Amino acid sequence: AAGVIQSPRHLIKEKRETATLKCYPIPRHDTVYWYQQGPGQDPQFLISFYEKMQSDKGSIPDRFSAQQFSDYHSELNMSSLELGDSALYFCASSETGPLTEAFFGQGTRLTVV
């Protein structure tokens, strides 16, 4: 079965650079979520999109932005990177509805040096 695809799997950036992470949801899933997981931490919700509109917002820094495109893939744009942004970034997708489950991608490991 198709899963959530994230790219790239690994990314190394320098401080103050920008990074773009991509997420391709499971086919027919219309909702995408982004999570950030620091070392030894649990995933923290950043932002979500439904039908290309932002649907919910968590602890996402102002330096980060995201969008969902017409083909439902999503991109997380991160600017002015800081050392503390080093983390695993996960995308999850789901269908909208009361009994839906979020399925996670394999994540992008971002290292800021």
Place this chain on the structure above:
Amino acid sequence: GQQLNQSPQSMFIQEGEDVSMNCTSSSIFNTWLWYKQEPGEGPVLLIALYKAGELTSNGRLTAQFGITRKDSFLNISASIPSDVGIYFCAGQEGTGGTSYGKLTFGQGTILTVHP
């Protein structure tokens, strides 16, 4: 925001033993999910619970949605070495609109299984 308290933080067990972990919350969740995560990988959904009091099994895994909707437990029976990983509980508010997938995670339980 809502927080989930997951315990224990870590477990070291012998192969064949049973394992139990739980999560509690001060707030109500409409859905509880249990995920397993291996190093450098994304969380993999193990069990989803939708109704208070619901008891669901998936192979050697059994999970229950607490009757108060503020807690859940996960049991693993007859553990095997491949059960090693970090287990997360997650609560989903799902009260309407498009917030169904927004999850609040517990701190995780690190499981080590000795052969």
